[in-house]
Amino acid sequence: MHIQDQTPTMFFLTPVLVAVVCVLIVWIFKNADRNANRKKGEARVHPWVDEDLKDSTDLHQVEEDADKWQESEESIEHIPFSHTRYPEMEMAKRSQEFYELLNKRRSVRFISNEQVPVEVIDNVIKAAGTAPSGAHTEPWTFVVVKNPDMKHKIREIIEEEEEINYRKRMGHRWVTDLKKLRTNWVKEYLDTAPVLILIFKQVHGFAANGEKKVHYYNEISVSIACGILLAALQNVGLVTVTTTPLNCGPRLRVLLGRPPHEKLLVLLPVGYPSKEATVPKLKRKGLDQIMVTV
Amino acid sequence: MHIQDQTPTMFFLTPVLVAVVCVLIVWIFKNADRNANRKKGEARVHPWVDEDLKDSTDLHQVEEDADKWQESEESIEHIPFSHTRYPEMEMAKRSQEFYELLNKRRSVRFISNEQVPVEVIDNVIKAAGTAPSGAHTEPWTFVVVKNPDMKHKIREIIEEEEEINYRKRMGHRWVTDLKKLRTNWVKEYLDTAPVLILIFKQVHGFAANGEKKVHYYNEISVSIACGILLAALQNVGLVTVTTTPLNCGPRLRVLLGRPPHEKLLVLLPVGYPSKEATVPKLKRKGLDQIMVTV
Numbered sequence: 001m002h003i004q005d006q007t008p009t010m011f012f013l014t015p016v017l018v019a020v021v022c023v024l025i026v027w028i029f030k031n032a033d034r035n036a037n038r039k040k041g042e043a044r045v046h047p048w049v050d051e052d053l054k055d056s057t058d059l060h061q062v063e064e065d066a067d068k069w070q071e072s073e074e075s076i077e078h079i080p081f082s083h084t085r086y087p088e089m090e091m092a093k094r095s096q097e098f099y100e101l102l103n104k105r106r107s108v109r110f111i112s113n114e115q116v117p118v119e120v121i122d123n124v125i126k127a128a129g130t131a132p133s134g135a136h137t138e139p140w141t142f143v144v145v146k147n148p149d150m151k152h153k154i155r156e157i158i159e160e161e162e163e164i165n166y167r168k169r170m171g172h173r174w175v176t177d178l179k180k181l182r183t184n185w186v187k188e189y190l191d192t193a194p195v196l197i198l199i200f201k202q203v204h205g206f207a208a209n210g211e212k213k214v215h216y217y218n219e220i221s222v223s224i225a226c227g228i229l230l231a232a233l234q235n236v237g238l239v240t241v242t243t244t245p246l247n248c249g250p251r252l253r254v255l256l257g258r259p260p261h262e263k264l265l266v267l268l269p270v271g272y273p274s275k276e277a278t279v280p281k282l283k284r285k286g287l288d289q290i291m292v293t294v
Numbered sequence: 295m296h297i298q299d300q301t302p303t304m305f306f307l308t309p310v311l312v313a314v315v316c317v318l319i320v321w322i323f324k325n326a327d328r329n330a331n332r333k334k335g336e337a338r339v340h341p342w343v344d345e346d347l348k349d350s351t352d353l354h355q356v357e358e359d360a361d362k363w364q365e366s367e368e369s370i371e372h373i374p375f376s377h378t379r380y381p382e383m384e385m386a387k388r389s390q391e392f393y394e395l396l397n398k399r400r401s402v403r404f405i406s407n408e409q410v411p412v413e414v415i416d417n418v419i420k421a422a423g424t425a426p427s428g429a430h431t432e433p434w435t436f437v438v439v440k441n442p443d444m445k446h447k448i449r450e451i452i453e454e455e456e457e458i459n460y461r462k463r464m465g466h467r468w469v470t471d472l473k474k475l476r477t478n479w480v481k482e483y484l485d486t487a488p489v490l491i492l493i494f495k496q497v498h499g500f501a502a503n504g505e506k507k508v509h510y511y512n513e514i515s516v517s518i519a520c521g522i523l524l525a526a527l528q529n530v531g532l533v534t535v536t537t538t539p540l541n542c543g544p545r546l547r548v549l550l551g552r553p554p555h556e557k558l559l560v561l562l563p564v565g566y567p568s569k570e571a572t573v574p575k576l577k578r579k580g581l582d583q584i585m586v587t588v
Binding site: 076077078079080081082083084085086088091092094095096098099102103104105106107108110117119120122123124125126127129130131132134136138140141142143144145146147150217219220223224225226227228229230231232235236237238239241242244256258265266272273276277278279280281282284285287290291292293294 | 385402425438525585
């Protein structure tokens with residue numbers, strides 16, 4: 001407004017004043033640009049998004065190199081691979097039985113408070129730790145929470161964030177849908193499950209000299225380890241539900257005393273199903289819907 | 295330079311000329327800003343990065359909502375969960391045996407050209423398809439390539455991109471390191487392995503009305519499925535190596551006729567190990583290095 005008012009009289013002003021006005025214009029233009037950029041940023045990244053999830057380390061990693069997944073292994077001694085081979089009939093049988101075992105796995109949200117054997121939890125995590133990883137970095141930390149107070153604190157953080165998700169972040173239509181379903185932010189299994197396994201991905205490690213060492217493909221690696229863990233749990237008759245608590249990563253990380261380069265990927269409440277446990281009546285896609293042969 | 299040269303004489307010029315000079319200054323400032331932004335962008339995203347990998351769908355998804363991982367299930371009928379419970383002794387034994395089986399798994403790059411039973415490949419992929427997924431979207435496509443010509447075309451694409459990676463993209467120091475190790479871009483297993491499994495993540499699906507349906511956490515879901523697939527392969531005595539071919543995704547997708555919303559995540563050459571197969575002498579981290587109990 002101020003500038004437009006002056007424009008008609010500008011030609012009668014001294015060149016010095018004109019210069020001042022122009023500098024003002026420059027300043028206004030620059031600020032307008034900056035605001036526009038800031039707005040773009042906000043539109044793309046919602047303010048409530050978990051800072052830990054926003055770091056996009058995985059995208060950066062991918063840029064660096066393809067084959068680091070393997071390379072580190074190349075620099076060390078190679079030894080003959082020892083292999084167990086089964087007859088074809090037995091392969092067919094083993095593959096069928098493994099499929100049938102895993103096909104009984106369901107995400108179960110009703111978990112009994114009965115304790116589970118320590119040794120079994122150790123073994124399923126050892127199994128998860130056999131997963132391959134980019135450049136053999138093994139970028140995972142499994143935090144096993146058994147302490148009831150700590151489980152309750154975890155529940156409080158997750159329910160607090162979930163309530164905000166439901167009340168403010170999810171949008172009207174969706175919350176209406178959820179009301180119909182009587183779904184809310186209460187996660188009782190976080191108290192009742194005897195064990196919570198929080199799986200952290202280490203977005204980088206440290207070299208001997210203290211420098212950051214990039215963990216290539218850490219999210220894929222840790223998710224693969226998580227898949228093996230789910231198979232191992234199913235194999236021993238324990239149940240879980242794969243959860244990715246939104247916005248809770250940083251608070252849970254601090255609560256559990258994990259370092260900043262570890263980011264929460266998945267939380268698994270683990271135990272036996274409660275007697276009244278139900279699951280949604282779901283079907284899985286058939287082989288012809290997930291497999292293409294060329 | 296041009297502007298500075300004019301500055302001393304500016305006060306003798308007409309206000310109109312001063313205004314023109316100032317507009318020029320505005321234009322120069324604005325362009326400088328834009329260039330600076332562009333440079334920032336370039337520093338972050340290397341020009342050779344796979345376009346398919348750059349789409350950052352996963353980051354966007356996470357913004358949308360936390361609990362969609364489960365929600366879709368809530369709207370359908372619930373049924374009692376049927377559970378197989380083992381005695382504690384058997385749980386301990388099963389967990390130990392499963393760990394020992396998986397701990398023998400190694401990434402093997404020397405794969406024999408011997409054929410593998412079709413039924414076994416079907417079963418391991420069916421097992422992978424039992425993985426949990428965000429909102430039960432099952433966002434995976436397993437492309438099983440057995441055709442020798444197709445395998446060779448895949449090899450050509452990957453080796454071509456890998457050669458560029460090695461020659462141009464990897465930087466001098468690293469290529470020098472690789473020369474010492476005689477590692478190069480030749481991937482013989484892409485021809486010899488009887489089966490290549492290319493795992494695609496579907497970054498979105500389609501609703502009944504044809505609208506895009508976001509696949510929440512698709513990369514985590516598909517990686518979990520990949521973990522189960524690796525366990526299933528190990529269980530039948532087949533070997534593989536988990537590879538993430540850089541920059542090849544779009545070309546391989548087009549070669550295999552997959553739609554644009556499918557992005558290559560992992561390529562697994564599958565078969566029996568060749569007789570002379572070797573593996574790097576690697577150790578895995580101990581349980582105390584990967585697990586923390588609270």
